[in-house]
Ligand SMILES: CC(=O)SCCNC(=O)CCNC(=O)[C@H](O)C(C)(C)COP(=O)(O)OP(=O)(O)OC[C@H]1O[C@@H](n2cnc3c(N)ncnc32)[C@H](O)[C@@H]1OP(=O)(O)O
């Protein structure tokens with residue numbers, strides 16, 4: 001049968017129109033039934049759906065009178081202030097491994113415990129035989145997050161015990177995932193460059209004695225070389241992205257999916273899908289694209305008025321991707337500041353001085369300042385809007401020579417530690433399937449035979 005493409009397009013367009021109109025719900029009903037849209041109350045506060053000891057995300061202070069006021073953000077991993085943790089291992093190589101241990105087991109490791117843990121991770125840092133050829137290089141993708149999802153799902157087939165949801169088995173699978181994630185990302189990237197851009201394909205093996213950050217860099221660069229500074233900054237970035245409470249979209253996905261009793265590979269693939277979204281981890285790539293767009297349209301970066309006008313056009317859906325969002329700005333919890341953005345901003349400043357990119361850094365900080373005001377005014381927000389973790393990360397990665405295709409995968413390489421800790425916490429504590437309610441607001445109808453419709 002030959003397909004009439006034009007006719008098919010028309011038929012599909014009709015269905016598109018049905019999809020647009022049939023599911024449209026009157027916004028007033030959300031208020032009438034007090035629906036917690038986005039699982040948030042009318043003040044924007046998240047609905048309490050779980051308890052966790054893994055991390056604490058703080059965006060407000062409570063006064064003696066019990067009033068909640070915006071404050072500089074604080075983030076604690078298992079009770080430890082993340083800013084202190086980052087300062088604490090300034091001169092050590094395995095910050096991310098140490099933090100992964102902390103998130104999973106609740107305490108900072110002693111020296112011998114960290115050494116053993118690094119050795120265990122190193123032993124998992126290899127792919128099954130011919131996996132790169134048979135899985136990563138087959139049906140390559142232009143998006144590394146999708147490529148990683150495919151790889152994660154396929155690793156199920158290579159696991160001799162994939163379905164067992166005992167904590168022992170889930171921990172084994174989780175550590176294996178933490179160790180393998182950089183390989184999946186970097187090899188997917190090399191494959192993409194080879195298949196879509198015609199570059200030579202160089203696959204470098206991981207080295208068990210190197211940290212995860214060092215391994216990532218040595219596998220990424222064809223000559224395997226990297227500087228100590230590059231490895232250190234990347235290690236810090238991974239630590240800062242490793243965990244953010246149970247309510248963030250990808251970790252909540254981990255909770256939802258794990259609560260059904262599914263396997264680890266399915267849970268990780270689902271969380272990767274969530275993290276990819278531009279309102280979540282995918283924002284780091286969007287920020288970079290947004291800045292390219294701003295630079296194209298506002299030539300004088302010091303002209304604050306022109307920058308403000310352009311940001312307002314973005315918010316009015318008249319510029320950039322027409323989504324009405326200034327990426328890298330705003331957060332569901334933080335108000336005055338996101339502590340991770342504060343740290344990444346410091347690195348951005350230092351690196352921009354080294355690379356003679358001070359003008360670019362100033363553009364970022366100007367947009368950061370103006371965008372907060374513009375968003376608050378346009379969206380009539382009473383709380384301050386700050387830069388989030390995604391605002392400076394892409395700029396930092398670019399200065400480290402990391403390609404934009406790997407920005408969101410880098411987030412995933414880090415956040416797998418948090419997802420794993422939360423998956424275990426979900427299964428240790430709760431046997432209750434997560435199942436909120438949706439109120440039916442349609443109309444019941446009488447069935448009509450095909451000929452009578
Ligand atoms: C790792 C991370 O996930 S960090 C976040 C990364 N995402 C981004 O940077 C994308 C841009 N930012 C946003 O879209 C939002 O700030 C989010 C998704 C991060 C948080 O959204 P919310 O929890 O709804 O934030 P909040 O309650 O403060 O928002 C209030 C209103 O301001 C809007 N708003 C908040 N930030 C922005 C922004 N950067 N640009 C435009 N509008 C914004 C929200 O869309 C919301 O409008 P709505 O009520 O009509 O939906």
Ligand SMILES: O=C([O-])CC(=O)C(=O)O
Nearest residue numbers: 243244247248249332389
């Ligand atoms: O907590 C959130 O909503 C988003 C998130 O994952 C983060 O900021 O790291």
